[in-house]
Amino acid sequence: MNVLTPSQLEQWKSDGYLLLPSFFSPEDVKEMLDEAKRLCDEFDIEGHPLTAFKTAADGEHVGDDYFLNSNDKIRYFLEPTATSPATPDTPAKLLVPPSQSINKIGHALAVLNPIFHKYTLENEKIRGVARDLDEQRDPRVLQSMxxxxQPRIGGTxxxxxxSTFLYTDPxxxxxxxxxxxxxxxxxxxxxxxxxxxKTARISSRFIRNPSGKGTTFIDLPDVKKNEEDWEGMEGWRESDCKAGTLVLIHGSVxxxxxPNLSDxxxxxxxFHMIEGAEGTKYDEKNWLQPTPEMPFQPLFK
Ligand SMILES: O=C(O)CCC(=O)C(=O)O
Structure with a gap:
């Protein structure tokens, strides 16, 4: 099936990303959105470690066991501002209703949740896009989320x-x-x-900390570091889009x-795909690890 036109493929190659408006119908989108909201509503905070999805911008990257062992689970990661900080005397506590505290839910939705499974691993149009892109011989799906x-507290x-976060060589x-x-x-x-x-080199990667605790970034020994101030560069484009749009994102772009400051x-x-064919290596240093019971899933049948 040809899903992408030659001009879309040209744009993908030149920009490193591509918006495909109305890729999914309003009915498909409603089914996914209803399911996403249902998962939020059924979030039970009882026994949850209050793991927040923090990035370097928050001063520390998320990396506890709840996060690191989420490849084969459906887990809930909170907005950093949804909880009060823990002190020696008082444990952290939720400041908003549980369903509104969630930053992301992952990372095995494409496998374990029937609705997201249908729109990922069982979807002929998604398969068609991967074929048309022709970047990977044996795409493997991972990190579905x-x-x-969230309104007002959804972070930057x-x-x-x-590719820094889902590193493969190459x-x-x-x-x-x-x-x-x-x-x-x-x-x-x-x-x-x-x-x-085209110019950003993957010169560092996000890994499990070799000390055994948390996550960290390491430089790749043979790759020259990027010296560009990407944030300060001219030419950034905001990608407004309607519900149902599929956005394809090259691993180096x-x-x-x-933040979401609106109501x-x-x-x-x-979800993401990496090359699963011989010649490309995903190793045990990466933060997200497949398990024998749940390897990264092949997209092509
Ligand atoms: O959804 C977002 O705001 C960010 C997503 C993103 O950066 C990613 O999936 O790589």
Whole structure:
């Protein structure tokens, strides 16, 4: 099946990302959004370790066992500002209702949740896109998740590229990002630096800390560090999009999203693919690890 036109493929190659409006029908989007909201509503805070999804911008990257062992589970990660800080005398406590405290839910939705399974691993159009991109011979799906970007507290996603976080040698990650609601600058839509995938080297990677606790970044010994001030560069483009849009994200393209300061939610569903064919290596240093029971899932049948 040919899903992408030659001009879309050209744009993908030149920009390193591609918006495909109306990729999913309003009925498909409603089914995913209803399911995302149902998962939020059934979140039980009892016994939850209050793991927040923190990035370097929060001063520390998330990396407890609840996060590190989430490849084969459906787990809930909170907004850092949804809890009060713990003190020696008082444990951290939730400041908003549980369903509104969630930053993201992951990372095995594509496998364990029937609705998201249907729109990922069982979806002929998604398979068609992966075939048309022709970047990977044997795409493997990993890190499937809902990102909620909650009204008023949904945090910033700092400027990054995805192959730093889902590192393979050579880099091969591609993000599939699906808007379940309309996304604008006011509720935290994505922004891209078009063409940055051509110059940004993957010079560091996000790994499990060899000390055994948490996560860290390491430099890749043979890759010259990027010296560019990506954030300060001209040419960033805000990618407003309607619900139902599929956004394809090259693993090297620089992108980010601002906080959601509005009263509107910004639910999205996303998953990534890496090359599973021989010659590309995903190793045991990476923060997200497949298990024998749940390897990264092949997309092609
Ligand atoms: O949804 C967002 O705001 C950020 C998502 C993102 O950066 C990613 O999936 O790589």
């Amino acid at each position: 809902i990102i909620c970007k 996603v700092p400027c990054h590229n995805d 880099p091969s990650a591609i993000g599939f990002w699906i808007a379940l609601e309309d996304c604008q600058p006011s509720n935290g839509c994505l922004s891209f630096l078009p063409g940055s995938h 620089m992108h980010k999203s601002p 509107k939610t910004r639910f999205i569903y996303t």
